[in-house]
Amino acid sequence: KVYSFHMTLSYSRDPFCCFTTGQDLATFFDCHRLAFAHFGGVPMSIVYDRTKTVVRRHVAPGEAVPLHPEAVAFAGHYDFDVDVLAAYRPQGKGRVERQVGIVRDHVLAGRAFSSIEEINAAFAAWVPLRRAKVHGTHGEVIGHRAVRDHTALRPLPTTPYLVAQRHLRHVGKDCLVAFDANLYSVPARKIRPRQLVEVRATKSQVTLHSTIADRDGQTMLAVHPRAVGRGARIVDETHWDGLPTGAGRRVTTGDDLPSPRRGQPLRAADGPLQALLNKAAAAHVEVSRRPLSVYDELTGTRPFTTNAPTKEAH
CATH class of the missing domain: 3.30.420.10 (Ribonuclease H-like superfamily/Ribonuclease H)
Incomplete structure (x- = not known):
């Protein structure tokens, strides 16, 4: 159009x-x-x-x-x-x-x-x-x-005025800011998740500013070229310095859980809660067996009868 x-x-x-x-x-x-x-x-x-x-x-x-x-x-x-x-x-x-x-x-x-x-x-x-x-x-x-x-017209100024759209946006946990259906990065060491930042956008450029000036009186966090279209990610990878890298992550099948104390294996005797966390130990946990009429007697729903059928309760 x-x-x-x-x-x-x-x-x-x-x-x-x-x-x-x-x-x-x-x-x-x-x-x-x-x-x-x-x-x-x-x-x-x-x-x-x-x-x-x-x-x-x-x-x-x-x-x-x-x-x-x-x-x-x-x-x-x-x-x-x-x-x-x-x-x-x-x-x-x-x-x-x-x-x-x-x-x-x-x-x-x-x-x-x-x-x-x-x-x-x-x-x-x-x-x-x-x-x-x-x-x-x-x-x-x-x-x-x-x-x-x-x-009769007034003279033009020596420098043009660049108009910028100004918006407030929240920073995501991945230090990305959403604006105009695109994502722009900010330095992870200078912001915190959900922090409010100001987006100033011209036709060709997007600058991101903190709402509070630093010790030097500066507010600018990042400068990016404005994305064309929608769904783009404009990222400076140096901005991710300071985010968790995921180093040291491990997985387990659940049969051998890590020891709570360095150098000692997990045993069922260490406690019922720790035993339940271990699939192998949980298979050998003793379960109490009592008739369902006991629960009826405790709740008062019907008189206690010894002839009631017995079912296992876990």
Whole structure:
């Protein structure tokens, strides 16, 4: 399935669009970086609907909208304000909603594409045609008005902000952490089973952090490339140093159990419990024999009778 990301400059209606195969947090803000590079700067504010990549949870009308921590960090790095629309009000950003239909009709309709890159290239080839049009609302050529729009944009920062998904996970007894249907290892000597660790995942990398800093103020436990697909095990074998190796394991058939005291064999005379643990000794244990009526007499279920049939009880 292919999704499209759209950003439109409000003053000039200068459009940007790119196509992706995912809607996760990292992909969403990667599209922002592509849009900023396309426009040559960063707008002062961006209007969003209540998508889960921007809004942490929904609230009642009139209450302050809690933003996703990564959205706040991304906006702070690129120095723009986040403006969230009221719920179920897509007409509040109609200028970008209109672009969705325009791109579909003028770039995608009646054509077939073999890759995401081919679709993005088709949009890039169409942009000059769009900028040459006179917009029906503001009555100016979109490209001419876009020049003034671009000069008002803020400059891009020197370093990009890498968005990371953050999750808390428990460490298994085998010092593996499950994330996104895959397993990643952490050093066995630095963690304990069932310890809670933080997973920070970008599109290409997974880092695992302790929730408490060490003496040097560091929290990072391990760094792995992000697995592709599901069911993968990304393991650094040095992380298993400190786990039980299984050396010295032995098995027995039960006939000759290990001696409880070094150098002395196990005997039935050592005690009834030890004798029962030995199959050979258990075969010679004497069993008491008494009639079942004795149990009836003790429990009071019926009078004691000496003529009752006798059965062996073990």
